[in-house]
Amino acid sequence: MPSGPVVIADIHERRRALVDALEARGVSVEFRPLPVGDFVLSTRMAVERKRCDDLIASVMHKRLHKQLAALREQFERPILVVEGYYLYANRYLSPDFVRLQLAMLIVTGVSVVVTRDAEDTAGLLAALAKLEQQGLGHEPSLHARKPQAAMEEQARYVVESLPGIGPALARALLAHFGTPQRVMTATPAELMQVPGIGRARAQRIHRVLSARMAAPGALS
Structure with missing residues (x-):
């Protein structure tokens, strides 16, 4: 050593x-x-x-x-x-x-x-x-990705996958709700409490998150 x-x-x-x-x-x-x-x-x-x-x-x-x-x-x-x-x-x-x-x-x-x-x-x-x-006790390591920053970035990417949501609105939603899970379970009325999220956008997000997917192989 x-x-x-x-x-x-x-x-x-x-x-x-x-x-x-x-x-x-x-x-x-x-x-x-x-x-x-x-x-x-x-x-x-x-x-x-x-x-x-x-x-x-x-x-x-x-x-x-x-x-x-x-x-x-x-x-x-x-x-x-x-x-x-x-x-x-x-x-x-x-x-x-x-x-x-x-x-x-x-x-x-x-x-x-x-x-x-x-x-x-x-x-x-x-x-x-x-x-x-x-x-300061910081050891050298090749696994040095910033854990908090990486987690925040991943959370933002998850929220950005919602329809009509870009980086700015994703950050606003996370700041308001705290976690991606809470964003995903919010009602349209709750979503509309975030500046920039109007009724149409909130309802569209809710429809996407509530849509039931067909089983694999099911006939349309």
Whole structure:
């Protein structure tokens, strides 16, 4: 059992400079194929690492936000580490455009950190892993999907399956009734108590939920 923190790294992150720097700090590195991100530091924290040229390529090919959205979906504390100080040197993208891309990530819940080089990145990862695992008790794990967020998302998808219900109304129904089960058992009058649910929509939902399905193989 390692005495120091453990960092789970994607199998493509085998750059010796970074790995050596992590191990020199007492960090054990385990290589696994990761579905999202480059490093998992705890059950709630994962890191996408990009050198400046990688970041610019991701922005130009419109991959950056998709990659970070996937990381944000799976982890409570997603982090983007941008490695290198030549972030604004690319002649094809203006500095303000690059800043806007990073600002968009920050306002959606992604922490953005710029490091000097692989040694600096290793120092940051080691400090985060130690704090998360030994300070706060969050173990590294590949089964790190946010349980509460996942449950809320599934509940919303269930309610969105009702006729005439989109994401906004699904959230309103869940806020009013508390659970998908309670939404499904509500009477038309109860449904109409939710702003945006009129009589016609409430009756349509009730008809769908009350419809009796024919037995398999029954003749029409």
